Amino acid sequence: MPIKYPSARAGLDGASGDTTAPVADKPGVNPESAEVAGLDALELGPRRDKGALGKRVWRSAWPKFLAIAIVLLIWQIAVWSEWKPIYVLPSPATVFTDLGNVITTGDFWDGVRVTMTRAFTGFLLAVVIGTVIGALVSQFAPLRAAIGSLITGLQTMPSIMWFPLAILLFQLSESAILFVVVLGAAPSVANGLISGIDYVPRTWLRVGQVLGMRGFAKYRHLILPASLPSFISGLKQGWAFSWRSLMAGELLVIVPGALSIGVRMQQARDLSDSSLVICYIIVVLVIGILIDVLFNAADNQLRKRWGLLS
Amino acid sequence: MSLLDQKTEAVVRLESVSKSYGDLLALDRVSLTVRQGEFVCLLGASGCGKSTLLSLVAGLDGITGGTLDIGGRKVSLMFQEAALFPWLSVRGNVELPLRLQGVSRPERRKRAEELLDIVRLRDFGDKRPHELSGGMRQRVALARALAQDADILLMDEPFGALDAMTRDILHDELERIWREQDLTVLFVTHNVREAVRLGDRVILLSSRPGRVIEDYPIAHERPRRIDSPEVSGQAAEITDRLRAEVARHAH
Numbered sequence: 001m002p003i004k005y006p007s008a009r010a011g012l013d014g015a016s017g018d019t020t021a022p023v024a025d026k027p028g029v030n031p032e033s034a035e036v037a038g039l040d041a042l043e044l045g046p047r048r049d050k051g052a053l054g055k056r057v058w059r060s061a062w063p064k065f066l067a068i069a070i071v072l073l074i075w076q077i078a079v080w081s082e083w084k085p086i087y088v089l090p091s092p093a094t095v096f097t098d099l100g101n102v103i104t105t106g107d108f109w110d111g112v113r114v115t116m117t118r119a120f121t122g123f124l125l126a127v128v129i130g131t132v133i134g135a136l137v138s139q140f141a142p143l144r145a146a147i148g149s150l151i152t153g154l155q156t157m158p159s160i161m162w163f164p165l166a167i168l169l170f171q172l173s174e175s176a177i178l179f180v181v182v183l184g185a186a187p188s189v190a191n192g193l194i195s196g197i198d199y200v201p202r203t204w205l206r207v208g209q210v211l212g213m214r215g216f217a218k219y220r221h222l223i224l225p226a227s228l229p230s231f232i233s234g235l236k237q238g239w240a241f242s243w244r245s246l247m248a249g250e251l252l253v254i255v256p257g258a259l260s261i262g263v264r265m266q267q268a269r270d271l272s273d274s275s276l277v278i279c280y281i282i283v284v285l286v287i288g289i290l291i292d293v294l295f296n297a298a299d300n301q302l303r304k305r306w307g308l309l310s
Numbered sequence: 311m312s313l314l315d316q317k318t319e320a321v322v323r324l325e326s327v328s329k330s331y332g333d334l335l336a337l338d339r340v341s342l343t344v345r346q347g348e349f350v351c352l353l354g355a356s357g358c359g360k361s362t363l364l365s366l367v368a369g370l371d372g373i374t375g376g377t378l379d380i381g382g383r384k385v386s387l388m389f390q391e392a393a394l395f396p397w398l399s400v401r402g403n404v405e406l407p408l409r410l411q412g413v414s415r416p417e418r419r420k421r422a423e424e425l426l427d428i429v430r431l432r433d434f435g436d437k438r439p440h441e442l443s444g445g446m447r448q449r450v451a452l453a454r455a456l457a458q459d460a461d462i463l464l465m466d467e468p469f470g471a472l473d474a475m476t477r478d479i480l481h482d483e484l485e486r487i488w489r490e491q492d493l494t495v496l497f498v499t500h501n502v503r504e505a506v507r508l509g510d511r512v513i514l515l516s517s518r519p520g521r522v523i524e525d526y527p528i529a530h531e532r533p534r535r536i537d538s539p540e541v542s543g544q545a546a547e548i549t550d551r552l553r554a555e556v557a558r559h560a561h
Contacts, residue, residue: 032486035479036430043443043476203393209370210387211407211458221406225397306396307440 090275099279107259112283114260115250118174122181123242129182130189130238137190138197148194151187159184159245163252174258177249184245185238192234196227229302236295243288318346321383321462321494322367327376329362336362338519339376344462344496349488351509352498353548355556359520360498364464367496386460390470392447394439400450401426401435407457425453428487445476449483456491465497469504478536481507485533502552503545507536512548516555524551 072092078084079091090098102108137144137151162180170176200223208222250262261280268276303309326339336359344350352360365371366378368387386407394403404422413421426432429449431442439447448468455463469477485508488495499505505512506528514524526548530540 032482033430036483039476039479040431040443040446043445044441201393203389203391204395206370206389207393207395210368211410213410217410221410222395225395228397305438307438 087272088274090278095275095278095282098275099282102276102279103283108264111259111261111264112287114258115246115262116287118177118181118250118260119243119246122178122246123185123239125178126182126185126238126242127189127235130186130234131193133186134190134193134197134234138194144194151190151194154183155187155191155241159241160248160252162245163249167253172253172255174255176253177246177255180249181242181245185242188238188241189231189234192231192237193227196230196234197223199230200226229299229306229308232295232299232302236292236299239291239295240288243291247284318348320344321346321380322496323377323379324367325377325379327363327366327378328374329359329366329371330374335519337366338521340515340520340522342513342522344494347492347494349493349495349497349508349510351505351512352496352515353500353502353505353512353552354515354520355500355517355552357517357520358515360500360515361466363515363520364466364496364498367462368464380462383461384458385462385464386455386458387464388448388451388455388466388468390467392439392444392451394447394450394454396439398439399435400431400437400439400442403439403450404435404453404457407454421457422453425456426450428456428491429453429483443476445472445480448472448480452484452487456487461494463493463495465495467499468497470499470501477504481536482533484508489532502549503536503541506530506541506545506548507534514548514551514555517559523555524548 075092079086079089083089133147133151137148159180162183163176166176166179170179204222204226208218213222247262250260251266254263254266261283265277265280268280300309320343322342322344324340324342326341327337328335328339329337340363342350352363354360362371364387366373367380368385370387394400395406398406401419401422404425405418408418408421422435423432426435429452431446431449431453434442434446434450439450442450451468469480472480481504484495487493497505497508509528512526512528513522514526515521516523526544528544530538530544534541
């Protein structure tokens with residue numbers, strides 16, 4: 001609903017007695033305090049109404065639905081045009097029916113569990129290692145000179161390049177997959193922390209100094225919270241890298257007995273079941289998106305608290 | 311007032327303090343005494359080293375020559391920016407110095423409420439710093455500085471970034487809090503009227519290097535107004551002196 005006269009609205013809001021304003025509870029105690037309270041009320045301005053929750057959800061959701069609809073339409077047109085035989089490129093309807101069947105089986109969820117366990121273990125390990133390395137590098141200048149650029153180099157390295165070595169080192173085992181996942185994600189986490197620490201504003205550091213923060217207290221109360229935004233984007237990027245490495249790993253390193261999503265996808269390919277392959281692509285995509293939504297929610301929450309979002 | 315001042319003890323004593331950064335001499339043999347309960351304003355044009363002087367008193371930086379004696383007293387420092395931490399609520403920011411001193415949680419909470427009450431922000435404890443206006447943030451910063459329970463409050467152009475109206479009101483507030491809390495304040499500014507409005511004394515510094523060139527006692531009745539004839543008159547006199555000093559650097 002558009003507001004025609006924002007200033008009139010501000011006046012009304014003020015007059016209708018915002019209960020949090022200190023003017024209300026000490027009317028005319030002395031002119032000085034009224035001046036202060038009045039100025040505060042004026043400077044804070046009226047609260048803006050963001051609209052109902054349903055409306056906001058819809059506003060952010062419809063472009064996404066539209067994008068999905070367009071992709072499905074292009075896919076369907078490709079099928080109709082008989083660009084490829086139907087058993088190679090099945091129609092969306094076939095795939096979604098198959099997907100519906102697959103996700104109602106217990107086997108499928110066992111696969112998801114195996115994959116997600118690997119993803120979380122690898123990611124957590126990468127977070128721990130990346131955080132420790134990041135903290136050390138940002139703390140000691142010689143260490144930064146030594147491995148600072150190496151970290152960035154590792155970050156740009158395609159993780160699939162590590163698999164031959166990982167297989168030689170660990171054979172076809174969980175460790176091989178974990179090794180690559182950690183190598184993929186840890187540099188991003190470390191870099192996120194390093195840049196977060198590097199960009200702590202000087203004035204905050206001065207305040208820390210004035211308040212007498214030293215050693216651990218300085219980290220606990222100043223450096224770590226101040227570097228949190230950058231750290232979170234490092235985590236987010238680290239997750240993306242570890243998820244990618246994991247998917248590559250599951251296709252290459254088939255650990256006997258562990259029927260992960262990657263293995264199931266490989267099996268579907270061996271059976272030339274295009275529809276099932278596409279099902280698993282969709283599953284991997286959806287998991288990736290869901291995790292990203294979680295990271296974004298954390299990020300937005302932080303920005304809101306810090307006042308970086310309006 | 312001035313008779314009383316001489317009896318109270320000196321809390322900050324500088325005797326020919328010099329400070330140089332490499333070849334650059336920032337402060338040259340500055341001598342200055344601030345007594346208990348006094349409100350002293352340091353005034354000067356750019357490059358007079360007034361902020362440097364505060365850093366020295368705060369112990370953020372070391373002196374190059376002379377003696378600086380604060381008798382082991384605690385100092386707190388306020389800047390032009392409030393520099394509140396955005397990850398803490400307003401109350402959290404005020405509680406932080408107490409937390410660092412190891413004060414217990416209930417005690418901390420109680421003290422923070424008192425301090426927020428002093429700066430008239432009792433109802434804003436749960437807000438985030440970004441939800442407040444510039445003037446309110448500066449008051450939170452003042453509450454945080456008071457939470458340090460320091461003997462000397464150093465202020466480095468704390469109202470420099472505020473609009474005239476807000477600054478005016480905050481002058482009244484600072485004067486009130488100074489009187490009620492019995493503070494000793496060393497206040498740096500480049501605004502002559504502000505210095506005369508607030509100070510018991512206005513110390514005029516020369517520029518490059520910083521030297522004390524004048525020490526004006528301000529005897530006008532408090533509470534003062536920045537636009538009163540007395541304040542304006544004395545400010546005009548000091549401004550003339552300051553202009554002469556600035557003109558010296560013309561060649």
